[in-house]
Amino acid sequence: MRVHFTVNGRPQQADDVWEGESLLYVLRERLGLPGSKNACEQGECGSCTVRLDGVPVCSCLVAAGQAEGREVVTVEGLADHARQRARGCGESGGSCGTSLDEAKAWKPDGADSQTGEGGELSPVQQAFIDAGAVQCGFCTPGLLVAADETLERNPNPSDADIREALSGNLCRCTGYEKIMDAVRLAAARQSEGV
Amino acid sequence: MDFLRPASWEEALAVKAEHPTAVPIAGGTDVMVEINFDHRRPEYLMDLTRIGDLYEWEVGDDTVRLGASVPYAQIMEHLRPELPGLALASHTVASPQIRNRGGVGGNLGTASPAGDAHPALLAAGAEVEVESVRGSRRIPIDGFYTGVKRNALAPDELIRAVHVKKADGPQQYSKVGTRNAMVIAVCAFGLALHPETRTVRTGIGSAAPTPIRAKAAEDFLNAALEEGGFWDNGKIVTPSVAKQFADLCAAACNPIDDVRGTASYRRHAVGVMARRTLTWTWESYRGAHRTTEGAA
């Protein structure tokens, strides 16, 4: 079957999709977006976490056909998503035009809004690097999507809030402490407006 | 495989009547695991996520009509005052990602003895509204679970909503597992005090082939509370009464040994949870009782 949906702000179409296929498979194997990881295919690890109409879900447990007409944000689109949020557009409405400051700050960085490569990182991504929260990196994309959504909903989360929000994401390398540091760092920078 | 996308409830019923083997998929948190691991290859997969009606709830005078697909995350956020037991149980399900998708309709569809909604529904009192092209009926929750992962649905029927009694007193939910997130219950216990009818109801998960109530324990406790005038005097439940209640709850179990725990551990744990949830709910009832007495 054919499935249409929006990925990271762009309309996409996937052909020859098997009816029992997961959204994760379509993203990785049909749309060439390997950021979302496949580690368990049973909802246990969270490494496939994406936003589906804004809501964090395990893309391995969404049937591809269920994504028809919906909006998906993957880790590849996280920086764009964060930028748009900072500009106050997107779900909360508001004007999405480019501001004068932004226009002045524009650099030809060759970013690809589809793959996210070559572009600037979102604050959460930068915080993960700065805090040393990435080791093998396999869990990272899912954690980034989950952490970014947490900070969107709750700009000043307590440690308990962070633990709860990330309880669906497993990491076998870091022992989680640096991940906690990274989310705290992103929250602190966000509240300072850095 | 065919992927069917009914746009309305009526269309879904028609599809299910035409293809009784069609597997409904709501949050997909049970169905997709089975498909990913090739445990299930349905001929038809019927997506229910286009049917907005299934995502709505209505708070009535005595009950909440909870659409079959309302995700656990919404129950926790919006229905805590009306359905405290179910909200607590919802919070113990898996992880935020799973709670954003999975809901009570899917839990009832799977009818696993370990499903977390079941003890809460049994304790609160509920009816499952099911429908087919032949008509609609309400199945009392006590009669809904018919065997291990079996329920009372006919092949052409779908779950439309669950009518859950609004809490008229404190409710609790307790679950044993190896950690706080992402655990299927080793066993679980739900308890609801119903001061209006002066009754206590229970629900036990993962300790018998189906979710069950501990009816003998309820009868014993109802009689003991009535005899001692506890509902009126708001006294502490005597330890011997609590112990007898806990023993009867443990005796209601018919558990098995499996990777998650032994039968004897489960029976023991159910007794402990029964005593604890009784203490917690009764303390909170006494607290409310004292406040109303004081105000009067």
Ligand SMILES: Cc1cc2nc3c(=O)[nH]c(=O)nc-3n(C[C@H](O)[C@H](O)[C@H](O)COP(=O)(O)OP(=O)(O)OC[C@H]3O[C@@H](n4cnc5c(N)ncnc54)[C@H](O)[C@@H]3O)c2cc1C
């Ligand atoms: C990682 C992980 C952890 C989990 N942890 C828990 C846990 O802690 N506690 C727990 O209780 N469960 C747990 N589950 C199981 C699952 O999340 C729940 O059973 C959930 O309630 C299923 O809801 P769903 O909407 O995703 O169901 P689906 O997977 O969409 O459907 C489940 C079943 O119900 C049927 N069905 C769905 N809707 C209807 C309807 N309206 N009418 C008729 N039949 C219907 C489907 O055909 C299917 O047989 C877990 C699952 C995963 C993947």
Ligand code: FES
């Ligand atoms: S791959 Fe989806 S949760 Fe692990």
Ligand code: FES
């Ligand atoms: S960094 Fe390796 S799994 Fe988390």
